[in-house]
Amino acid sequence: MHQFFVEPSQIQGNRIVITGGDVNHIKNVLRMKAGDEIAVYNGVDQKEYRCRIEAFDKEEVVCALCFIREDGVELPVQVTLFQGLPKADKMEWIVQKTVELGIHRIVPVATQRSVVRLDPKKAQAKRARWQAVAEAAAKQSRRRVVPQIGEVCTVGEALTQAASMDLKLIPYELAEGMEQTREKIASAKAGQKIALFIGPEGGFAPEEVDAAADAGFFPVTLGKRILRTETAGMTVMAWLVYALEK
Secondary structure: OOEEEOOHHHEEOOEEEEEOHHHHHHHHHOOOOOOOEEEEEOOOOOOEEEEEEEEEOOOEEEEEEEEEEOOOOOOOOEEEEEEEOOOOOHHHHHHHHHHHHOOOEEEEEEOOOOOOOOOHHHHHHHHHHHHHHHHHHHHHOOOOOOOEEOOOEEHHHHHHHOOOOOEEEEEOOOOOOHHHHHHHHHOOOOOOEEEEEEOOOOOOOHHHHHHHHHOOOEEEOOOOOOOOHHHHHHHHHHHHHHHHOO
């Protein structure tokens, strides 16, 4: 079953209108036709709108609503990943895999040891690309929402964004005590907002860890091995899935 995301305004009672790049994908790539069924999500209410294609025109695909399904595939917590900017195309990999695992939002962070430096124009282009990766991963993993990619920010701005969150974790190579990590993961409760702060390839500067600790982040270890930046966030997300999903 192919699935597509639309704006809430595109769901008009029993009529659903698909526009934008998905029109070409449905018509010319998937070669779908009138009568074929698809799943549509509005990224807000986590409902699946199962519908049947009725008609095509140059700029839209018109569908008729068949039924609505609510089966709750999203994590019971909202996890925001504050990811230190990595090199090359690693950010795309991080976005793809954490979206598959249920991340709620991803915020790229320019840390002291980030090798990548993005001017405003490049940051905007990268963000658009990462958002496209997030949407593709959400479709592939049957998510009901598309996680949003935030603007590239500083460490201070990231800590401010996380201020009101319920549980704040910062994996750090100098942290010790796996039992404490287990306790923090086990303490996560349905309905909470969780902040996860991951450093770039060179890790966090000591003053960044201190600032995070002052802001309520708890330094945790991810084990006896040093994980790459693109592995760390996925590891914590996998643990949260294990701990929280029934």
